[in-house]
Amino acid sequence: xxxxxxxxxxxxxxxxxxxxxxxxxxxxxxxxxxxxxxxxxxxxxxxxxxxxxxxxxxxxxxxxxxxxxxxxxxxxxxxxxxxxxxxxxxxxxxxxxxxxxxxxxxxxxxxxxxx
Amino acid sequence: xxxxxxxxxxxxxxxxxxxxxxxxxxxxxxxxxxxxxxxxxxxxxxxxxxxxxxxxxxxxxxxxxxxxxxxxxxxxxxxxxxxxxxxxxxxxxxxxxxxxxxxxxxxxxxxxx
Numbered sequence: 001x002x003x004x005x006x007x008x009x010x011x012x013x014x015x016x017x018x019x020x021x022x023x024x025x026x027x028x029x030x031x032x033x034x035x036x037x038x039x040x041x042x043x044x045x046x047x048x049x050x051x052x053x054x055x056x057x058x059x060x061x062x063x064x065x066x067x068x069x070x071x072x073x074x075x076x077x078x079x080x081x082x083x084x085x086x087x088x089x090x091x092x093x094x095x096x097x098x099x100x101x102x103x104x105x106x107x108x109x110x111x112x113x114x115x
Numbered sequence: 116x117x118x119x120x121x122x123x124x125x126x127x128x129x130x131x132x133x134x135x136x137x138x139x140x141x142x143x144x145x146x147x148x149x150x151x152x153x154x155x156x157x158x159x160x161x162x163x164x165x166x167x168x169x170x171x172x173x174x175x176x177x178x179x180x181x182x183x184x185x186x187x188x189x190x191x192x193x194x195x196x197x198x199x200x201x202x203x204x205x206x207x208x209x210x211x212x213x214x215x216x217x218x219x220x221x222x223x224x225x226x227x228x
Contacts, residue, residue, distance in 0.1 A: 035216075
């Protein structure tokens with residue numbers, strides 16, 4: 001079946017512009033995560049959606065970052081007034097709700113470059 | 116705070132040899148899950164193997180096995196009979212009740228022909 005997909009694959013923007021990154025999780029997966037990976041570093045958790053529960057936004061670095069999810073499908077990560085330090089690969093992952101710690105399956109990421 | 120450590124920033128291994136990638140963690144929570152992911156140059160994170168803290172046996176998945184030593188808080192990944200395609204970044208990650216994966220800084224593995 002189809003895996004997690006993300007779009008665009010690459011995004012170049014100018015400092016101060018807003019960007020929207022999209023994630024389509026695996027069909028039937030109720031949990032969706034966003035992570036950020038700066039060059040040469042590990043992944044930083046940003047936000048987590050689980051079903052109809054309130055999202056866990058504890059990883060969002062500033063109020064310029066926000067995310068929404070439509071039901072148990074598509075999610076959009078929005079970065080307002082982008083800064084050069086926002087340049088990174090943004091990875092989305094999804095997992096099924098089957099109890100325990102279900103494996104998170106990742107999309108290919110969106111590489112964001114802020115000039 | 117939970118912490119996960121990968122002490123090997125880079126490793127070079129001869130093709131067909133076995134390789135062990137180190138991972139240690141620090142937590143007071145008795146219940147957790149450990150994951151290993153592979154990230155090739157294409158950038159995608161590929162799930163390799165999972166170990167639950169209460170699992171009695173070490174996890175195995177094909178050429179991948181996890182040397183889980185709970186008392187020492189280590190979860191090393193062992194790759195047997197390494198192949199050129201194994202060259203990639205490898206990340207160890209841990210998850211607790213809140214289900215946020217916390218990643219280590221990764222190990223870059225290069226397989227030499």
